[in-house]
Amino acid sequence: MSYYSSQDIKNELLEPVIHNGSGGGARSEFRFNGSFVPNIKLLNNGRFGNAGATMIDLVGQLCNIKHISLMDGQTILTQVRNFNDVMGFKNLLNSNHKNSDVDRFTSRNQIGYQSRYFNNKAQYQRKTMLKNNISNSFLATDNDDSTNPRAYYSLAECMKMLQKVPVLSSKVFSQLRLVIEYEDDSVNGRAKCQTQTNLSTQNCRPLIAVDRIVDPVVERNLLSSLSNFSWMEEEHDRIVIEAVTAGVTQNKKRKVLGFNDKVVDKIRIRSGFNNKASNLNGNDVVGYGSYRSLSGQNVKFQLTANGRPVFSRLQEGANRRLAHLVDTHGDLNLSDGANMHFDANQVTLSLSGDETKNGCLDYFGSSLGMQRINELQIEYQRDGLAGGDSKYRDELELLVTCEVQKNLTLNNGKYLVGY
Numbered sequence: 001m002s003y004y005s006s007q008d009i010k011n012e013l014l015e016p017v018i019h020n021g022s023g024g025g026a027r028s029e030f031r032f033n034g035s036f037v038p039n040i041k042l043l044n045n046g047r048f049g050n051a052g053a054t055m056i057d058l059v060g061q062l063c064n065i066k067h068i069s070l071m072d073g074q075t076i077l078t079q080v081r082n083f084n085d086v087m088g089f090k091n092l093l094n095s096n097h098k099n100s101d102v103d104r105f106t107s108r109n110q111i112g113y114q115s116r117y118f119n120n121k122a123q124y125q126r127k128t129m130l131k132n133n134i135s136n137s138f139l140a141t142d143n144d145d146s147t148n149p150r151a152y153y154s155l156a157e158c159m160k161m162l163q164k165v166p167v168l169s170s171k172v173f174s175q176l177r178l179v180i181e182y183e184d185d186s187v188n189g190r191a192k193c194q195t196q197t198n199l200s201t202q203n204c205r206p207l208i209a210v211d212r213i214v215d216p217v218v219e220r221n222l223l224s225s226l227s228n229f230s231w232m233e234e235e236h237d238r239i240v241i242e243a244v245t246a247g248v249t250q251n252k253k254r255k256v257l258g259f260n261d262k263v264v265d266k267i268r269i270r271s272g273f274n275n276k277a278s279n280l281n282g283n284d285v286v287g288y289g290s291y292r293s294l295s296g297q298n299v300k301f302q303l304t305a306n307g308r309p310v311f312s313r314l315q316e317g318a319n320r321r322l323a324h325l326v327d328t329h330g331d332l333n334l335s336d337g338a339n340m341h342f343d344a345n346q347v348t349l350s351l352s353g354d355e356t357k358n359g360c361l362d363y364f365g366s367s368l369g370m371q372r373i374n375e376l377q378i379e380y381q382r383d384g385l386a387g388g389d390s391k392y393r394d395e396l397e398l399l400v401t402c403e404v405q406k407n408l409t410l411n412n413g414k415y416l417v418g419y
Helices: 060-064 083-093 096-106 187-191 216-224 318-329
Strands: 009-014 018-020 027-031 035-045 065-072 075-081 113-118 125-130 151-154 176-182 207-213 229-241 249-256 263-273 300-305 364-372 376-383 396-411 414-418
Touching: 035 060, 035 216, 060 065, 060 083, 060 151, 065 083, 075 083, 075 229, 075 414, 083 263, 083 396, 096 113, 096 151, 207 216, 229 249, 229 376, 263 300, 263 318, 263 376, 300 364, 318 364, 376 396
Parallel strands: none
Antiparallel strands: 009 207, 018 027, 027 176, 035 151, 035 207, 065 075, 065 176, 113 125, 229 396, 249 376, 263 364, 263 396, 300 376, 396 414
């Protein structure tokens, strides 16, 4: 837009009016007064408090955010619940170049790979390793040193409403505020933020960067262009799959109620241990921890939307699942062995340089084609692992994420947000 090169826009940094960096109610809140271009940037986000604590590779410094909401008073305009879980998948949708050369430094994730050939007389060997590797340790203090690893993130990347609305103004949304809720200080909360649960850390005081509209003519023109619009927002539901006996084939059908009477496009499913302690080895988070999507034994999926099966038969095979996920969601930046185990007993192998991460990014995804959902059912089938790691027979939690359509309707200076 031309006003970016004029005097019509003023860049500002906003401090939180509320910041509680630790404990069960850890949160930050920002309040807006005036009119702004909707390209809000989150700065200085992260954790500090113990130099021995390190970030979880898949999410980096964004792992401390549990929920983030843009609100008008008590009205939720748009939000991303389970923000760190969402970023655990969305980071994989970036190119290898962006992850290794940009996000490695802006959000501190550890994705983006390069391969090397190691000559061996017995067999061909290929080793995958991180490209542009950097230190991912938290600092002991919340200082402004340039070496302090903090995250930068554009909220429009996850809040699709910000890509649609031309302006955010207190003349329309009179009590506009941004609320960030952090993971709590329990073991499970720490396990989503860092790789060691016994080390105490807390949340840095974040900032947001905004572009204030200072020219009244530009403000008036943008407000006049504000009309009815819609966007896709990610929402979640969870279902539990019971433990399975060794050597037994399990088939479970579960109704998912969280998307009823909503228009749904894309859907993805992450399968993880329902017992969060299974993501730990003592005080250490194993691999990607609770962000893992586990590749089980002979796993098969089926989706039934409004009484109609999405597939002609159960979808089976890790690479078939990956192919359909790529077809419906886009390319994924995965390393060797990320989506499947090469051993029949799920024994971890050092194929990707970190054996705890093999078979841990096996997402299932599809598209429901913008259907209004009256009933959504998931059929999940697996074999009870007869040997190897007994955790692959444990009770599972399936995190179901759908893109649902939301609308904002304006009429006589009032608005309504709905589905």
